[in-house]
Amino acid sequence: MTLSHFNAALLFSIFASVVFGITVKDNTREQIRYGLYCFAMFMGGLIVAGWVMWVLRH
Amino acid sequence: MASPASKETVTQTQPITMMSVVAPALGWLVPGAGHLIQRRWIRGILLMASVVTMFVLGLTMQGRVYQPNGGDILDILGFIGDLGAGGLYILSRVNDWGHVVVAHATADYGTKYIIVAGLLNFICVADAYHIAIGKKS
Numbered sequence: 001m002t003l004s005h006f007n008a009a010l011l012f013s014i015f016a017s018v019v020f021g022i023t024v025k026d027n028t029r030e031q032i033r034y035g036l037y038c039f040a041m042f043m044g045g046l047i048v049a050g051w052v053m054w055v056l057r058h
Numbered sequence: 059m060a061s062p063a064s065k066e067t068v069t070q071t072q073p074i075t076m077m078s079v080v081a082p083a084l085g086w087l088v089p090g091a092g093h094l095i096q097r098r099w100i101r102g103i104l105l106m107a108s109v110v111t112m113f114v115l116g117l118t119m120q121g122r123v124y125q126p127n128g129g130d131i132l133d134i135l136g137f138i139g140d141l142g143a144g145g146l147y148i149l150s151r152v153n154d155w156g157h158v159v160v161a162h163a164t165a166d167y168g169t170k171y172i173i174v175a176g177l178l179n180f181i182c183v184a185d186a187y188h189i190a191i192g193k194k195s
Contacts, residue, residue: 015108023185
């Protein structure tokens with residue numbers, strides 16, 4: 001199977017965020033919020049890192 | 059000035075119960091099972107789905123499964139990460155899955171997926187233990 005870099009990072013973010021959300025926080029509401037926060041940080045970091053590399057290359 | 063009582067270290071020992079031993083061990087062997095055995099059904103299923111899917115995706119991307127080794131430090135760390143997947147790692151070794159040469163970028167992603175699946179399962183095991191000793195609900 002071949003995934004693009006973005007799809008691989010997207011799937012990675014989803015699965016890691018689920019595990020972080022469940023294991024770090026105690027109640028359901030906090031788990032969902034923390035999971036979404038982790039997902040946003042993963043994706044935000046990915047996009048920022050992508051633009052930084054683009055700037056360095058040009 | 060600190061009072062004498064504040065200088066004392068308070069040590070709280072957790073009682074070792076059967077569940078505090080079985081849940082982490084089972085959780086390592088079968089990802090998510092440590093939560094399922096403690097009736098955390100949804101958490102267990104979500105953790106199992108996440109770890110197993112990551113591991114399987116890693117294998118389908120032709121990722122490498124590390125074998126026990128005493129060579130390069132990154133290979134040793136890779137093996138420790140892979141070992142976290144427990145039963146999945148044993149299954150892949152028995153069937154000789156992931157015994158490939160990483161030749162392209164996607165395969166390297168696959169290798170990282172497999173390692174991270176194992177590392178995430180270590181976190182799941184610790185969480186199952188904390189639930190078993192009553193530190194977490």
